Amino acid sequence: MTRTLAQWQQLASELTIEGRAFIAGSYRQAADQRTFSCLNPATGQKLADITWCGQEEVELAVKTARQAFTAGSWSELAPLERGRILKRFAALIRHHNDELALLETLDAGKPISDTTSVDVPGAAYCMEWFAEAIDKIGGEVAPVDPKLLGLVTREAIGVVAAVVPWNFPILMASWKFAPALAAGNALILKPSEKSPLTAIRLAALAQEAGIPDGIFQVLPGGGDVGKQLALHMDVDCLAFTGSTAVGKLIAGYGAQSNLKRVWLELGGKSPNIILPDCPDLSQAARSAAAGIFYNMGEMCTAGSRVLIHKDIKERFLSELQQAAKNFYPGDPLDPATSMGAIVDQIQYDKVLSYIDKGQSEGGRLLLGGKATHVQQGLFIEPTIFDCPNPQLSICREEIFGPVLSVITFDNLEDAIQIANDSEYGLGAAVWTSDLSTAHRVSRRLRAGTVWVNCYDEGGDMNFPFGGFKQSGNGRDKSLHALEKYTELKSTLIKL
Numbered sequence: 308m309t310r311t312l313a314q315w316q317q318l319a320s321e322l323t324i325e326g327r328a329f330i331a332g333s334y335r336q337a338a339d340q341r342t343f344s345c346l347n348p349a350t351g352q353k354l355a356d357i358t359w360c361g362q363e364e365v366e367l368a369v370k371t372a373r374q375a376f377t378a379g380s381w382s383e384l385a386p387l388e389r390g391r392i393l394k395r396f397a398a399l400i401r402h403h404n405d406e407l408a409l410l411e412t413l414d415a416g417k418p419i420s421d422t423t424s425v426d427v428p429g430a431a432y433c434m435e436w437f438a439e440a441i442d443k444i445g446g447e448v449a450p451v452d453p454k455l456l457g458l459v460t461r462e463a464i465g466v467v468a469a470v471v472p473w474n475f476p477i478l479m480a481s482w483k484f485a486p487a488l489a490a491g492n493a494l495i496l497k498p499s500e501k502s503p504l505t506a507i508r509l510a511a512l513a514q515e516a517g518i519p520d521g522i523f524q525v526l527p528g529g530g531d532v533g534k535q536l537a538l539h540m541d542v543d544c545l546a547f548t549g550s551t552a553v554g555k556l557i558a559g560y561g562a563q564s565n566l567k568r569v570w571l572e573l574g575g576k577s578p579n580i581i582l583p584d585c586p587d588l589s590q591a592a593r594s595a596a597a598g599i600f601y602n603m604g605e606m607c608t609a610g611s612r613v614l615i616h617k618d619i620k621e622r623f624l625s626e627l628q629q630a631a632k633n634f635y636p637g638d639p640l641d642p643a644t645s646m647g648a649i650v651d652q653i654q655y656d657k658v659l660s661y662i663d664k665g666q667s668e669g670g671r672l673l674l675g676g677k678a679t680h681v682q683q684g685l686f687i688e689p690t691i692f693d694c695p696n697p698q699l700s701i702c703r704e705e706i707f708g709p710v711l712s713v714i715t716f717d718n719l720e721d722a723i724q725i726a727n728d729s730e731y732g733l734g735a736a737v738w739t740s741d742l743s744t745a746h747r748v749s750r751r752l753r754a755g756t757v758w759v760n761c762y763d764e765g766g767d768m769n770f771p772f773g774g775f776k777q778s779g780n781g782r783d784k785s786l787h788a789l790e791k792y793t794e795l796k797s798t799l800i801k802l
């Protein structure tokens with residue numbers, strides 16, 4: 308159903324927000340009653356008090372998860388039956404689309420038009436996809452000496468902790484919980500302290516769908532909760548999405564504790580190369596603008612570096628600036644808004660400090676560069692810099708905000724060299740009319756996803772998502788994601 312701004316405001320005023328942790332089948336406060344305030348970044352108003360879990364809650368959740376896993380009421384369910392329950396969970400997410408979208412918009416400042424059409428439906432689709440897949444994949448009967456029968460099977464890994472970020476809270480959580488639950492694991496979800504609301508609400512929906520107690524638990528809190536889970540001796544797998552800096556710490560926690568499987572989906576500084584034979588420069592400009600300004604630039608795959616050939620630069624820049632104007636910040640609850648608020652004060656200050664740095668290091672500000680004040684919230688204009696060289700901080704470091712760095716190149720070799728000269732390798736794009744150039748350049752780009760003549764296309768679950776280099780390891784989405792949440796077993800039977 309399409310609602311007006313007034314209807315969304317009305318719905319928001321009637322919303323009951325749950326802020327407690329979900330452990331062993333019920334919502335509960337932390338033993339020490341500690342809470343933190345959840346603020347709406349678009350208005351500064353407090354939305355709820357959220358439970359800040361401590362070591363006691365972590366211990367209880369891990370113990371409960373272990374018991375639930377070992378009891379087999381989930382892991383030993385026939386895959387068809389597990390799939391049925393998970394499809395019910397997906398259907399409940401769909402059924403509560405507007406409520407979840409509203410929570411996400413209020414909590415993270417994301418435009419309601421996106422949360423209703425992308426974030427929540429995307430999470431439901433992800434859950435449904437893995438629920439449908441799980442009874443259709445099997446193991447192998449391996450060639451072996453005829454006196455033996457050799458089976459290669461995949462088994463649930465056990466207790467999985469998922470620590471997730473704030474930029475796509477429900478969607479990034481679903482990329483973890485959907486394959487982990489489908490594979491038969493007990494899952495503990497640790498949402499970001501900046502955006503805990505949808506994760507907390509999902510726990511009740513999981514229970515309503517029939518997921519047994521202890522199989523889906525939610526522990527809100529800060530980095531300390533993530534750290535305790537990552538260091539825990541009885542957590543078998545830590546699936547993380549977040550910054551490269553925290554990812555490195557988590558890899559260390561895994562090594563310091565029980566060598567749990569650690570999967571990291573980390574940051575990016577993705578290049579978007581526009582070659583002189585670009586088939587449609589206007590389209591390329593619109594895609595480049597959406598590639599960085601969608602979701603306020605708070606995207607791991609943000610096309611934050613546009614690499615433009617000198618011969619087409621002037622025309623491209625004029626079209627790009629025009630396209631960027633479609634992303635002016637507004638009230639996230641207004642269905643006409645295409646760019647919402649920056650998630651919190653820390654991120655807002657970080658983005659503005661990069662804008663200052665861009666100017667002080669010699670970048671030429673082409674558009675934006677300022678905070679805007681819609682409703683006393685945290686809003687920043689879409690900002691574009693023309694950069695004299697690719698060594699500027701704004702060309703190398705992940706800003707995670709609406710700031711685009713444009714870098715000029717002379718020839719294809721330069722473009723590829725600049726594109727790959729990054730510690731990251733998450734996404735990359737190239738625009739060309741030549742099929743061979745498209746293939747050659749895609750092969751040479753060191754990135755987990757390469758787009759040709761488009762940017763950020765492909766919501767389909769069939770494509771693995773993840774990074775080369777310091778953008779992480781492992782892959783979310785697709786059947787490959789199940790590899791994260793299963794152990795391979797060889798069984799040899801003497802006949």
Ligand code: NAD
Pocket residue numbers: 470471472473474475479497498499500528529530531532533534535537548549550551553554556557572573574575606607608705707733772773774778779
């Ligand atoms: P972050 O690393 O600050 O936090 C991510 C999560 O880790 C949060 O839940 C946080 O509470 C927790 N955490 C913080 N310190 C911790 C510690 N020491 N031990 C354990 N857990 C800890 O990242 P963020 O600011 O929430 O998210 C933005 C980052 O996420 C960006 O770098 C972005 O590129 C990345 N990201 C990557 C992908 C991907 O799929 N590759 C997707 C979305 C976001």
